[in-house]
Amino acid sequence: MYSLLLALLLSADVTPQMQATMDHISAQSLRGHLSFIASDLLEGRATPSRGLDLAAEYIAAQFRRAGLEPVGDDGYFQTATLIQREPNWDGFEMTVTGGGKTIRIDKSEAYLLPAAALNLRDVPVIVADQNTPAEQTRGKVVFVANWRGRGSFDQASLVIASSGNIPTGPQVRDPEAGVGRGAISLVNKPELAAFLKDNPDARLSVHMAASIDRPVKVHNVAGLLRGSDPELSDTYVLLTAHYDHLGTRATGDDKIFNGANDDGSGTVSVVEIASAIAALKEHPKRSVLFMTFFGEERGLVGSRYYGRHPIVPLDKTVADLNLEQIGRTDASDGAQIGTASITGFDFSELPGILADAGQIVGVKVYKNEEASDAYFGRSDNQALADVGIPAHTLCVAFDYPDYHKVSDHWEKVDYANMAKVDRAIALALLHVASDAPPPKWNESNPKAKKYVDAAKKLHP
Ligand SMILES: [Zn+2]
Numbered sequence: 001m002y003s004l005l006l007a008l009l010l011s012a013d014v015t016p017q018m019q020a021t022m023d024h025i026s027a028q029s030l031r032g033h034l035s036f037i038a039s040d041l042l043e044g045r046a047t048p049s050r051g052l053d054l055a056a057e058y059i060a061a062q063f064r065r066a067g068l069e070p071v072g073d074d075g076y077f078q079t080a081t082l083i084q085r086e087p088n089w090d091g092f093e094m095t096v097t098g099g100g101k102t103i104r105i106d107k108s109e110a111y112l113l114p115a116a117a118l119n120l121r122d123v124p125v126i127v128a129d130q131n132t133p134a135e136q137t138r139g140k141v142v143f144v145a146n147w148r149g150r151g152s153f154d155q156a157s158l159v160i161a162s163s164g165n166i167p168t169g170p171q172v173r174d175p176e177a178g179v180g181r182g183a184i185s186l187v188n189k190p191e192l193a194a195f196l197k198d199n200p201d202a203r204l205s206v207h208m209a210a211s212i213d214r215p216v217k218v219h220n221v222a223g224l225l226r227g228s229d230p231e232l233s234d235t236y237v238l239l240t241a242h243y244d245h246l247g248t249r250a251t252g253d254d255k256i257f258n259g260a261n262d263d264g265s266g267t268v269s270v271v272e273i274a275s276a277i278a279a280l281k282e283h284p285k286r287s288v289l290f291m292t293f294f295g296e297e298r299g300l301v302g303s304r305y306y307g308r309h310p311i312v313p314l315d316k317t318v319a320d321l322n323l324e325q326i327g328r329t330d331a332s333d334g335a336q337i338g339t340a341s342i343t344g345f346d347f348s349e350l351p352g353i354l355a356d357a358g359q360i361v362g363v364k365v366y367k368n369e370e371a372s373d374a375y376f377g378r379s380d381n382q383a384l385a386d387v388g389i390p391a392h393t394l395c396v397a398f399d400y401p402d403y404h405k406v407s408d409h410w411e412k413v414d415y416a417n418m419a420k421v422d423r424a425i426a427l428a429l430l431h432v433a434s435d436a437p438p439p440k441w442n443e444s445n446p447k448a449k450k451y452v453d454a455a456k457k458l459h460p
Helices: 002-011 016-024 027-037 050-066 192-198 260-278 301-308 350-361 381-386 415-432 446-458
Strands: 077-086 093-098 101-104 118-128 141-147 158-164 171-173 186-188 203-208 212-225 236-242 287-293 317-324 339-342 364-366 391-395
Touching: 016 260, 016 415, 027 050, 027 260, 027 415, 050 212, 050 260, 050 287, 077 301, 093 192, 101 192, 118 158, 141 192, 158 192, 158 203, 212 260, 212 301, 236 260, 236 301, 236 415, 260 287, 260 317, 260 415, 287 301, 301 381, 317 350, 317 381, 317 415, 339 350, 350 364, 350 391, 350 415, 381 391, 381 446
Parallel strands: 118 141, 141 158, 158 186, 236 287, 236 317, 317 391, 339 364
Antiparallel strands: 077 171, 077 212, 093 101, 093 203, 118 203, 212 287, 339 391
């Protein structure tokens, strides 16, 4: 009885505009989009890559279909120029010698990108793992049995790994910001594990020419839905997600990181919600900027670029809702069906708006005690928050079995659940884009202090 009464009460609040938006969002449509975005053809959408560009073109086509305004410098594209580092194999030589034996490493086994020429003769090899303190590996030649990411090895002069997901994609940096992780030099040589065990005093020699830096163009994809109110239409709400992923790896049967949930799910949700809201007879009062970022996996490069090159004025941007990993319900901390959480849950009023919208469609929007604050800086909302705009990431599964694995496939996504979550997001977006007052940062939360300060600078 109670739930029926509640449903009746809530349904009274559902305007025809909200109903039309909810009706437009379909699981089938999301599935169709994601089966392309996460397909092998796109080769894991590394920044930069042809696969990333194919994804950008697809997103632009969907924005065009929805009738969004192209507001980039090149249609829907906002073009950034990054510096891509490529290896120079002229005169390359690498050997490891121990116990009277020498192992030669071929260039096909090396992913070396030294800024300056790398010339080492008979240097020791430090055996390390993910827990080795960074001070012990700085400037050293390091051997890791199982490569699981940069972690402690960021400052090593050379890393040799015998297994793991060795990245093969190009290395990029943003010349304007210096953001984007620096190049790391890696070698994939499985037999070295046993060799170094037998010969702990083995020495390495390497000659490698300096890498070649080339400019490369990448794109944020942005489409604007112009607001219907003469005054409020020059204020803006952002709905964002990153469309890049990790690219490919050197070894294994499956070499492609498809990134279906991370963050194909957020990307196709931006597309689907854009098409639902653009189809309304009357647009929301505020303008809505729908955008997908490049380079999140390289260290929030695309959103940082946007923060420095805003398409719409930052001081007129009232909120950014960023979407991450909203398709998988099989989270490591338990099934997430009909639930979603938001990072920085007590940082601003935006999460509360989402929670209210969630109630209408039956999605419980909650504070994930472990992840809420810890993950706030781990996605593209951070770039907008840093300039003072209330910006959060909505996430269904922070961690799930295929996170950053080649097995993050589109078939594993729960599309009915994702459609439901997207309906909650769309309703929250309609609310923020109405004449409701813009969400504010929480001044009483010390963790939000730097954002409160940034907001005061943005709105003097
Ligand atoms: Zn992500």
